[in-house]
Amino acid sequence: METIIVYLDNMFAGLPKTQELEHLKQELLSGMEEKYLEMKLAGKSENEAIGIVISEFGNIEELTAELDIHPAGQEKTVPMLSEEEVYAYAAAKRSSGLWTGLGVFLCACGVALLITLSTLFENNADMADKGSMLGLVGMFVLVAVAVGMFIHSGMKLERFESLEQGFQLPYALKTALQRSQALYAPTYRLALIVGVCLCVLSxxxxxxxxxVNDDFAAYGVSAFLVIAATAVFLFVYYGNIQEAYTKLLNEPHIDAK
Known part of the structure; x- marks a missing residue:
C-alpha cells in the first residue's frame, strides 16, 4: 500500500496545490485502497494487487485533461490578437451599442406614441377608437423593429465569444489602446453626465x-418616456465603447512583448 501512496504523490507532484486537487487526491487514494484490499482478499500477491490498482485508475494526464487542469507553472496557450482583430472587436461593440440603444429608444417611443394618440383623440367620439388602434399599430411596428435591432446587435458579437477564453495583446497595441481610452474618457464622462441629467429632469x-392642465399629463408622460429613453441610449452606446476598452485592457491575459 505504501507503493500506491508514493505513486499517487508523484502523480500530483507537478500539479497546483489547491483544495480541489487535494480533495480529488484523497478520493483517488480511498478508491485505490479499496481496490487494493479487494485484490488481496482475492488472493493476489502484493505486486499483482498494486499493478492492477495502478492500471485500473488510469494516468494523471487523462484525468487533468478531462478536468482542464494544467501543471503548476504551465499556462494555457491563448491566441495573440492582431491589430485588425482588436479594432474589429471595438467596432463591433460600438455598433452593438448603437443598435441596442436605438432599439430601447424605439420601444419607449412606441409606448409614447400609443399614449399620445390615445390622448389626442379621446375626446373625439368618432376618432377615439381609431386613435387607439393607430397607436397600437405604431407601437407594435416600432417594437418589432427594435427586436430586430436587438437580434442584429447580439449577432455582431457572436464571433468574438472566444475572447472569453483569454487572449494576448502585443505590448505596442496595448499601449495604443490605453492612449485611445484616455482620449475617449472625457466623451464618456460627458455622456454619463448628460444621461444622468436627462433622467433627473425627465x-x-x-x-x-x-x-398647466390635467388633460395634458399624458403628453408629459410621453415626453418623459422619450427623454428617459434618450438617456438610456447614451448609457448603452457610450457604455459599450467603454466596455470594449475595459475588456481589452483589464481582462486577465498575457501581455506579449
Missing part, C-alpha cells in the same frame, strides 16, 4: 404638463 415634464 419627470419634470409630467409635473409641468399637469400643472
Amino acid at each position: 419627470p419634470t415634464f409630467i409635473f409641468a404638463t399637469s400643472y
Whole structure:
C-alpha cells in the first residue's frame, strides 16, 4: 500500500496545490485502497494487487485533461490578437451599442406614441377608437423593429465569444489602446453626465404638463418616456465603447512583448 501512496504523490507532484486537487487526491487514494484490499482478499500477491490498482485508475494526464487542469507553472496557450482583430472587436461593440440603444429608444417611443394618440383623440367620439388602434399599430411596428435591432446587435458579437477564453495583446497595441481610452474618457464622462441629467429632469415634464392642465399629463408622460429613453441610449452606446476598452485592457491575459 505504501507503493500506491508514493505513486499517487508523484502523480500530483507537478500539479497546483489547491483544495480541489487535494480533495480529488484523497478520493483517488480511498478508491485505490479499496481496490487494493479487494485484490488481496482475492488472493493476489502484493505486486499483482498494486499493478492492477495502478492500471485500473488510469494516468494523471487523462484525468487533468478531462478536468482542464494544467501543471503548476504551465499556462494555457491563448491566441495573440492582431491589430485588425482588436479594432474589429471595438467596432463591433460600438455598433452593438448603437443598435441596442436605438432599439430601447424605439420601444419607449412606441409606448409614447400609443399614449399620445390615445390622448389626442379621446375626446373625439368618432376618432377615439381609431386613435387607439393607430397607436397600437405604431407601437407594435416600432417594437418589432427594435427586436430586430436587438437580434442584429447580439449577432455582431457572436464571433468574438472566444475572447472569453483569454487572449494576448502585443505590448505596442496595448499601449495604443490605453492612449485611445484616455482620449475617449472625457466623451464618456460627458455622456454619463448628460444621461444622468436627462433622467433627473425627465419627470419634470409630467409635473409641468399637469400643472398647466390635467388633460395634458399624458403628453408629459410621453415626453418623459422619450427623454428617459434618450438617456438610456447614451448609457448603452457610450457604455459599450467603454466596455470594449475595459475588456481589452483589464481582462486577465498575457501581455506579449
